[in-house]
Amino acid sequence: MRMPSWKHLANGVLVLSTALFMAACSKNDNDGKSRIQVALTDDPGDFKAVYIDVQEINVNYNESDDNGWQTLPGMKKGRYNLLTLVNDKDTVLADADIASGTIKEIRLVLGDDNWVVTNAGDSIKLQTPSGQSSGVKLKINMPVSEGVLYKLLLDFDVAKSIHEAGSAGKYILKPVIRTVLQAQGGSIKGVVLPAVVPSAVLVLNGTDTVASTYSGVGGAYLLKGIAAGSYTLHYISTDSTLQPATKQGVVVETGKVTAVDTLTLVK
Template sequence: MTTSRLKNLALGTLVLGSLVAFSSCDTNGSKGSETARLQIALTDDPGDYKEVWIDVKEIRFNMTEADDQNWAPLPGVQAGMYNLLDLVNDKDTVLADAQIPSGKLGQLRLVLGDNNYIITNRGEKLMLTTPSAQQSGLKLNIHQAVVGGIINKLTLDFDVAKSIVEAGNSGKYILKPVIRTVLTAVGGNIKGFVLPDSVQTAVLAIQGTDTIASTYTSAGGYSIRGIDAGTYSLHYIPVDTLFKKYVKDGVTVNLGQVTTIDTVRLQK
């Protein structure tokens, strides 16, 4: 979508959703620190099977160090069947995209259902038993901070070769998941203030001719969250056409950081 078209949309409507492209925006900068966006992705190291299917039912999270209390279901989990061998060579899939309290994420529990199985290279389907994950869930220790204003991406790296164990010579296989967790920051945040604060203003973050993200001011404040690191032009477009548009070039966004812009004063 071109810059000129988005400017016209900004002047003609107050519907933010039509302006946002792959971003998370917050019209009140003070709220950004209360919650953190947690995105959980699943990936895999190759194993000597044709297919490995796991039955994801739920993910629970704990913002404390206590093992026996304070657990809560993670919202937005994409429950279902996942073939881990579709997720090799740096591919992943998003299991959840949720808002949780910012702070230190203590632990997760990955809860699996009963329908876990492998397809061998000979085409045989062999069911997997998962005693621990079927009950309270497989506990994953995180013990890292999740930060407001950015996307916190937690990758669950499933090691198939170590996770599937043959039970003696019985021909039965047990799923004992070995998962490495990697928490990284994705994108950064821009926030600032526009005067007069009584004039609602569209704020667009633009690279070249592409509008990457946008929002509107609320009582003068604005925040654009979770955009890629890089350099942007910020275009300020007042809804009240008595005020002039304003452009601020060279705004740098750094990974996992908040870029605070000097107060913009609109002119007539």
């Protein structure tokens, strides 16, 4: 996206609604947490389609497997055809703010609407062992840092997960899933004053805007998921009497939060 003129940017910012301001404040209230996106992908198997019924995703920060489970909000429940998620394709199941710390385990809870479509075109309901009724538990044991965006990839191995039962035409689902947790770039945080009105904060790489947000409570802002590199920050207040400002040479590193010195806009 090309960077428009300061005049056009300022005009655009001036029409910021009260709803957007409240959203910005709410967003910055979560700045003390990490953010995680859980995505599903697949290693192919010898079927026409494989549908799994995803109902819930939980995380556990506790050494004990019996307690400490927390449900991720904003889960996209439903049936997913795993065979459409091959060749580096994935789909995001959850995108949520979580507490910082070390994630010990994740639990994928499936419903009972799981099906396989054979190469002959037969649709057969998958049987799930009773021991998996509480969910598929996957070891993670990796830290997540405050203010950083992470992506957890659940790589579902269809060939190893679906087994033909002793009687013909029956299949059992025993999920085999590989997990990959990675930081998605780094983050930038800081404060822009005066804080009585929100300001737009834009991250530019040359003339391209790669991320943007509005300052919230106390003038704080946080931008996540920015690729490693050097950027210029542009600040524009919703108060047209305040002059825009820039800060150059802001370096972002993967998995880290870059703290920028407080900047005060002047008239």
